[in-house]
Amino acid sequence: MIKISPSILSADFANLERDIRRIGTADYVHVDVMDGLFVPNITIGIPVVKAIRPTTDLPLDVHLMIERPVRYVEQFCDAGADIVTVHVEADTQENTEAALPFLSQCDILLVMTVEPGFGGQAFMADMMPKLRQIRQWIDEQNPGCELEVDGGIDPVTCRTAIASGANVLVAGSAVYKAADIPQRIKELRG
Ligand code: DX5
Ligand code: ZN
Numbered sequence: 001m002i003k004i005s006p007s008i009l010s011a012d013f014a015n016l017e018r019d020i021r022r023i024g025t026a027d028y029v030h031v032d033v034m035d036g037l038f039v040p041n042i043t044i045g046i047p048v049v050k051a052i053r054p055t056t057d058l059p060l061d062v063h064l065m066i067e068r069p070v071r072y073v074e075q076f077c078d079a080g081a082d083i084v085t086v087h088v089e090a091d092t093q094e095n096t097e098a099a100l101p102f103l104s105q106c107d108i109l110l111v112m113t114v115e116p117g118f119g120g121q122a123f124m125a126d127m128m129p130k131l132r133q134i135r136q137w138i139d140e141q142n143p144g145c146e147l148e149v150d151g152g153i154d155p156v157t158c159r160t161a162i163a164s165g166a167n168v169l170v171a172g173s174a175v176y177k178a179a180d181i182p183q184r185i186k187e188l189r190g
Contacts, residue, residue: 003027061170
């Protein structure tokens with residue numbers, strides 16, 4: 001089953017509770033945390049995760065785009081995060097294989113299909129070989145691990161990502177710009 005994790009980066013921050021209710025048919029709520037160092041943008045942090053926790057029963061999928069994320073993982077979990085993803089290149093040089101030794105301990109692996117930092121960018125189809133390679137590793141080593149893609153997912157690119165092995169799709173603008181959000185969430189399932 002394909003899961004959809006709408007990114008509240010594209011929601012109206014002045015009406016977050018309303019906009020989280022609007023994605024009630026999705027599987028996760030994707031929360032993009034940016035520190036202005038790891039990426040050239042600053043978004044939201046621990047107090048906001050805490051504040052939105054009681055507004056939904058959906059798992060909070062918290063994506064940390066911050067330097068040395070290990071400093072804050074525990075605090076995000078305490079604030080109500082159900083899933084926490086970090087960037088291997090936030091601590092080491094960028095290298096997909098850096099995640100490989102930890103695969104057996106991961107519940108989810110995230111592959112970016114845009115440069116992290118902003119919503120509304122174009123899908124990078126050239127990440128598909130990496131996605132297929134990771135899908136193969138997951139199937140061999142930890143079949144229960146989820147494979148999430150993030151960036152530029154829309155009703156067309158979702159099919160490419162699914163065909164390359166993704167089972168969790170993050171979508172910000174494609175969900176929040178849709179006139180009919182439940183219908184769009186359905187379309188994104190492929
Ligand atoms: C980008 C964020 C994404 C972003 C996706 O750095 O990690 O989660 O919100 O937005 P769209 O779906 O508009 O590309
Ligand atoms: Zn994200």
